[in-house]
Amino acid sequence: MAVLPSLATVADLAMLLGRSFTPEQEQQAQALLDQASSVVRAYIRQDITRATTTDAFTLRRVDPLRYGCVGAVTLPQRPVEEVTLVEVDGVATADWWLDGSELLVRGWSWDLPPAAHQPPRVAVTYTHGWDPVPGDIQAIVMQAANRVLVNPRQIRSEAVGGESVTYLIPATGEALGVLLSKVEMRVLDRYRRTSGTIRVRSG
Structure with a gap:
């Protein structure tokens, strides 16, 4: 099966953040965008791209x-x-x-x-599919990738003076990685494929 392209580009992400990436950061950003694209596609059960x-x-x-x-x-x-x-x-x-x-x-x-x-x-x-990718889908992909890009250790808070660090991990102890928020899921629900019935127009 052909590899599907990312739903947003590194250039899109750089423009959103108003910054430039080093070659190493570009590779990391691309990997995160690929992951975020896969997560979005899995959630809505669509290839999305034309x-x-x-x-x-x-x-x-x-x-x-x-x-x-x-x-x-x-x-x-x-x-x-x-x-x-x-x-x-x-x-x-x-x-x-x-x-x-x-x-x-x-x-x-x-x-x-x-x-x-x-x-x-x-x-x-x-x-x-869509060409171009809908703007709200593209924005969610960039948001999900950027959360890990700017906070790779997934730290919610880190106090000084010997106090413990609080990490963004669930009770299972597994790191969240590139995942969707509930708000993002609600936005994506309009694209999500669900079971349906035949709708035939008369005439």
């Missing part, structure tokens, strides 16, 4: 009288910009349409092999 993907799905049977089609698949990467190829059990078809992230197949025989033995498999080539 790409073209071919995925295979099992066609889901739906009520043709209600939906005007025999089956559907949910395309997981969003937003869906364009679908360039649909194949049902290896046969290319143009008898489909999109409703948001739902690809609806108008007609297919479920009573003949191989559909009679198992649901048809649908291969879809589609373009998805």
